[in-house]
Amino acid sequence: MIPVTGFENARVGILGLGRSGLSAARALRAGGAHPVCWDDNPAAREMAETEGFDVGDLLREGAFDAIARLIVSPGIPHLYPAPNKVVANALRAGVPVDNDIGLFFLSLGTEKWAEFDDPPKVIAVTGSNGKSTTSALIHHVLEHAGKTSQLAGNIGRGVLDIDPPDDGGVVVLELSSYQTELARALTPDVAVFSNLSPDHLDRHGGLGGYFAAKRRLFAEGGPDRAVIGVDEPEGLFLAGQLSEGPDDARVIRVSVEGKLSGPGWSVFAKKGYLSEYRKGKQTGSIDLRPVKGLPGRHNHQNACAAYAACRALGLSPRVIEQGFHSFEGLPHRSQVIAEKNGVTFVNDSKATNVDSALKALEAFSSIRWICGGLEKEGGVGGLKPGLANVVKAYVIGREAAEFAMQLEGVGAEVCTTMAAAVAQAMDEAQPGDTVLLAPAAASFDQYDNFEKRGEDFIAEVQARLQAGL
Structure with a gap:
């Protein structure tokens, strides 16, 4: 742990009690500060209380009268699209706002x-x-x-x-x-x-x-x-x-x-x-x-x-x-998960936007492309330079049909689920092909995060390989 210095005996507000918020609270306490923690989630507040932290409503009137600094977790907006109310109150009170990186x-x-x-x-x-x-x-x-x-x-x-x-x-x-x-x-x-x-x-x-x-x-x-x-x-x-x-x-x-x-x-x-x-x-x-x-x-x-x-x-x-x-790469980022009968299987679930998916499409040839999900602002037109490497697209997600319609010049099959997409791609793959998951979209329509989506892809591929399908 890196004990936080400069706040000995001071009260420091903590907004957001996820990984970074609780870590900041512990480090502040180790450095002699007195953290005052708050999160809208009662379960998060209860977790902080079990560690002995003071949990105080930072939205109440006068909450920042004796606070030296407010530490905000990364996911909480402080300006756009609108400031969090706690952050706004801190700024009105003249309390400096910082985060764990600072x-x-x-x-x-x-x-x-x-x-x-x-x-x-x-x-x-x-x-x-x-x-x-x-x-x-x-x-x-x-x-x-x-x-x-x-x-x-x-x-x-x-x-x-x-x-x-x-x-x-x-x-x-x-x-x-x-x-x-x-x-x-x-x-x-x-x-x-x-x-x-x-x-x-x-x-x-x-x-x-x-x-x-x-x-x-x-x-x-x-x-x-x-x-x-x-x-x-x-x-x-x-x-x-x-x-x-x-x-x-x-x-x-x-x-x-x-x-x-x-x-x-x-x-x-x-x-x-x-x-x-x-x-x-x-x-x-x-x-x-x-x-x-x-x-x-x-x-x-x-x-x-x-x-x-x-x-x-x-x-x-x-x-x-x-x-x-000797570098093996990171999970969910151009991760080669299997090779069999001349077909390579690559998990790039982290390709959640058009730019990163385009880079994945340009990295391989003869691609059986599993794509789709929660589409981001701007559409998928930016993928066009990489589509020449795609043999066929297999589209997943709740809006798979709409996503597939935007893939001009590419044969696209609406599969909706990962299981259906993997099965179809593997059935049609030929030696020299790459079955690539590079969604060009967020995962939240079907998964908690891109890691879960990548893990589902890996599980489906491995299950079919083990079954000899």
Whole structure:
């Protein structure tokens, strides 16, 4: 646990008692603060009471008279589409609003660090797609290199639940826009911006607000080194804002659109080959094509970002390459779950929006595509560049028929359920085909989350394989 400092004997409000809220309450108490907890869910309040926390209605009049700060869980809106009433009351009372990420950066460094030969480092990763894989890949490479690494934030453990890092330790954080938009302290040593595509627009008041939430990771204190994907206008703009000139090595530009030139530091992938350039000269390269845990162009972008972050910490290209080859990938993200009779089965249930699903479609050929679910704003027109790789689509979800009608030029069968889709796809698959789950939609019409949807796909595939069907 990272005890929160700076609030000794102070009352600190906690709004939302899920994983991050309870973790913040424990860390505040460990640092000598007095948490006052609230959640609309009675069961959550009861759980906090069983841990001995003071549960107080933060909506009542005068609730913030003696509160030093309000800590808000990521899922609770503070501005758009409308502020939560508790948050609004705190702001009217002049009480600062923060989250567990802000508390983490506020409290991470201790006097003990002065005794270390190599003070701990923090790598923070944000972006629309690929940030989980990028974070996990960085963590894996660091461990392969013999460094002590902890993975936390939006993946792995809560940021305040990790162990205080020791001499030479590294903390790798995956941070969502919900986490970066509110944290009052954001001071990583290395910050990574992977890419940007429309998502969570209602929460951020549009694409500009969404980008602004991501940009805060680089503006609230500023990292020593910034790894920036420059294939979208926003990333290109951000790199320009952070750089003092073409040869400013504090900014490492990353691309999978083509070769990056100039005197600065860049990492790019072209036709499956990763290249690193510094001062106009190539300083490293990796053939990514045989790396099984990183298939496709989108994973090559993740590999470039992870490579750049690890190079920023001083790891050699060969050590990083070795780490890449032993990386098995993450569940539900281009996860190869089986291969039989020349047919490959891939679970990419995390492809919940059009952009991430398109990347999955571009990563494979001859695809039997299982798609559909709770459609997101904007429709599915953006999938068109990847549809040439689709042999046939098998559409699931309560609105499967409407989803299928939008897939112009592709044979689509309305299956509705995962069981029916898997059965039909497997019956029709030929050697060389890939049966791919990449829904391009949210899961909530049929499942609690994308993990449950992916697990259902895996179970259906394995059951039919075991039965010899």
